[in-house]
Amino acid sequence: VLEEYLINVLMPNQDLVGQHILITAGPTREEIDPVRYITNYSSGKMGYALAEMAKKRGALVTLITGPCQIPIPKVDEVVSVLSTEEMLHAVMSRYEQQDVVIKAAAVSDYRPTDRAVQKIKKQKEGSMELSLTKNPDILWELGKTKNDQILVGFAAETENLIENATSKMNRKNLDLMVANDLMQPGAGFHCDTNQVMLLYPNGQSKSLKLEEKKKIADGILDEIAYLLKEKKA
Amino acid sequence: VLEEYLINVLMPNQDLVGQHILITAGPTREEIDPVRYITNYSSGKMGYALAEMAKKRGALVTLITGPCQIPIPKVDEVVSVLSTEEMLHAVMSRYEQQDVVIKAAAVSDYRPTDRAVQKIKKQKEGSMELSLTKNPDILWELGKTKNDQILVGFAAETENLIENATSKMNRKNLDLMVANDLMQPGAGFHCDTNQVMLLYPNGQSKSLKLEEKKKIADGILDEIAYLLKEKKA
Numbered sequence: 001v002l003e004e005y006l007i008n009v010l011m012p013n014q015d016l017v018g019q020h021i022l023i024t025a026g027p028t029r030e031e032i033d034p035v036r037y038i039t040n041y042s043s044g045k046m047g048y049a050l051a052e053m054a055k056k057r058g059a060l061v062t063l064i065t066g067p068c069q070i071p072i073p074k075v076d077e078v079v080s081v082l083s084t085e086e087m088l089h090a091v092m093s094r095y096e097q098q099d100v101v102i103k104a105a106a107v108s109d110y111r112p113t114d115r116a117v118q119k120i121k122k123q124k125e126g127s128m129e130l131s132l133t134k135n136p137d138i139l140w141e142l143g144k145t146k147n148d149q150i151l152v153g154f155a156a157e158t159e160n161l162i163e164n165a166t167s168k169m170n171r172k173n174l175d176l177m178v179a180n181d182l183m184q185p186g187a188g189f190h191c192d193t194n195q196v197m198l199l200y201p202n203g204q205s206k207s208l209k210l211e212e213k214k215k216i217a218d219g220i221l222d223e224i225a226y227l228l229k230e231k232k233a
Numbered sequence: 234v235l236e237e238y239l240i241n242v243l244m245p246n247q248d249l250v251g252q253h254i255l256i257t258a259g260p261t262r263e264e265i266d267p268v269r270y271i272t273n274y275s276s277g278k279m280g281y282a283l284a285e286m287a288k289k290r291g292a293l294v295t296l297i298t299g300p301c302q303i304p305i306p307k308v309d310e311v312v313s314v315l316s317t318e319e320m321l322h323a324v325m326s327r328y329e330q331q332d333v334v335i336k337a338a339a340v341s342d343y344r345p346t347d348r349a350v351q352k353i354k355k356q357k358e359g360s361m362e363l364s365l366t367k368n369p370d371i372l373w374e375l376g377k378t379k380n381d382q383i384l385v386g387f388a389a390e391t392e393n394l395i396e397n398a399t400s401k402m403n404r405k406n407l408d409l410m411v412a413n414d415l416m417q418p419g420a421g422f423h424c425d426t427n428q429v430m431l432l433y434p435n436g437q438s439k440s441l442k443l444e445e446k447k448k449i450a451d452g453i454l455d456e457i458a459y460l461l462k463e464k465k466a
Contacts, residue, residue: 032271034391034415035339035422040269069302106268109355119391119415122342122367130363134355158267158352182267182352189268 015225017058022098023051024091024105024138026066028084032130033116040106041189044068046154047104049217051075057221062098064090066105084108084135091138095145100224102152103139104178106189111135143173150227152220156180156188162197162205169199176200176223186210198223248458250291255331256284257324257338257371259299261317265363266349273339274422277301279387280337282450284308290454295331297323299338317341317368324371328378333457335385336372337411339422344368376406383460385453389413389421395430395438402432409433409456419443431456 025047031037044065051063052073061075064087072078081087084107095101110132139153153174155165158181165179177199182188187195187210195210198220208219258280264270277298284296285306294308297320305311314320317340328334343365372386386407388398391414398412410432415421420428420443428443431453441452 034274035389036271036273036341038265038269038271041267108269110361113360119389121397125367127346127364127366128343130365132361132363134359134361156268156352164354 013056014058016054016221016228019059019099019228020062020097021054021059021100021102021224022062022064022091022094023047023054023102024064024087024107025051026068026105028066028087028105028107029082030084030108030111030135031082031115032112033118033120035119038108038110038112039067040108042066042106043189044070045192045213046194046217047102048073049213050102050104050220053214053217053221057225059100062094064094064105066107083111084138085111088136088138088141092141095142095149096147098149099228100150100152101142102220102224103142104154106154106156107135107138109135137172139168139172139174143171146173148231150175150224150231152176152178152224154178154180156182158182162199165197165199169201174201175227176220178220196220246289247291249287249454249461252292252332252461253295253330254287254292254333254335254457255295255297255324255327256280256287256335257297257320257340258284259301259338261299261320261338261340262315263317263341263344263368264315264348265345266351266353268352271341271343271345272300273341275299275339276422277303277338278425278446279427279450280335281306282446283335283337283453286447286450286454290458292333295327297327297338299340316344317371318344321369321371321374325374325378328375328382329380331382332461333383333385334375335453335457336375337387339387339389340368340371342368370405372401372405372407376404379406381464383408383457383464385409385411385457387411387413389415391415395432398430398432402434407434408460409453411453429453 026044027040027042029037029039055061055075062077064079079090113131113133157164161181169177179197186193194216198206259277260273260275262270262272288294288308295310297312312323346364346366384407390397394414402410412430419426427449431439
């Protein structure tokens with residue numbers, strides 16, 4: 001019992017040894033011209049915390065990251081991308097060898113239809129229309145071509161959280177959905193803490209209490225470790 | 234002679250003592266909804282270098298800054314803003330007491346016409362139009378209401394640099410235009426160095442060679458110190 005206690009205290013949980021886990025993190029950038037772009041408030045903190053904690057628990061971690069301003073965790077492979085299309089290619093080309101894919105990145109749903117090669121000059125008129133084209137849906141592509149991988153998605157919403165997150169989970173063939181209420185204090189992009197709800201395709205759900213993103217990451221990885229064990233059994 | 238030499242080496246140039254200098258820096262953000270926004274690649278490095286060097290030379294420095302990822306220099310007043318409209322108000326309310334205004338910020342020319350209160354859901358259709366409204370032109374407002382201030386603008390261009398910069402200088406009633414060729418290696422937003430051309434309303438111009446942004450800042454401040462001295466005389 002003492003031995004077990006010491007192992008638990010001194011050694012982090014090693015329940016993900018040998019598992020290939022791919023994690024996406026951060027925002028993407030969609031350029032309008034060489035100077036301007038569309039992006040979002042994702043900081044990458046949640047994805048980086050997942051990558052760090054998965055590595056600590058023994059997983060072989062690939063991190064595909066959009067442009068972030070925080071230190072990159074030491075994992076097995078780091079791929080930096082800019083746009084959603086670049087992220088799609090980086091993820092799909094590594095999909096087959098993964099046991100788990102966690103899509104924590106907040107990718108741009110749209111990109112400017114035509115990226116201008118030169119900086120667009122200001123027009124005389126008071127307004128203009130920017131044409132946007134829908135980006136490929138990475139999570140949907142992953143769900144469609146899923147083989148034996150465990151697929152985990154994030155839904156960051158400002159309203160109708162459970163409804164939107166459940167619908168997204170089903171449409172995209174996920175095994176686990178992490179639902180994130182951006183309107184809650186202490187949760188979402190700007191924070192070092194988060195509060196999430198875990199949703200399962202069988203209708204079950206579980207609330208994780210407000211905590212630091214590393215603790216939330218561990219909670220999510222506990223669920224993934226359980227799903228991996230269940231699959232083997 | 235030795236004394237003069239020591240003063241020059243040990244003491245920075247104090248030719249801006251008592252001058253009120255307002256500097257804007259960085260990009261602005263124009264929110265589409267609570268999650269997404271339009272911004273640009275401005276890092277704030279050039280504006281922060283100007284603020285730091287102006288302070289060293291004895292000026293009373295106000296820095297109005299958009300969201301940047303670099304350390305804020307120690308100056309007399311720092312005002313953080315997000316959007317172009319916020320920057321306009323911060324600048325105009327402090328304009329009267331300034332001797333010099335340097336507009337090094339890269340503000341968004343347009344903002345989404347309607348900022349959505351809730352995160353916009355992805356549409357079924359493959360494309361969408363984003364309506365943009367022209368932002369107020371801060372530099373034009375400054376030029377229009379200029380009293381006795383020295384007004385310095387930046388033009389960051391990817392083509393027709395001199396032509397575009399000269400036209401902008403004249404339209405906006407500037408005393409000095411710093412023209413920035415974004416296409417030149419070692420110049421522009423991504424760099425710690427810059428190479429600029431200084432343009433004057435009388436048609437004169439001067440090229441500063443490729444150097445660190447702090448050195449470039451000093452070169453620009455040399456010109457400003459000269460303009461201030463000329464005005465007094």
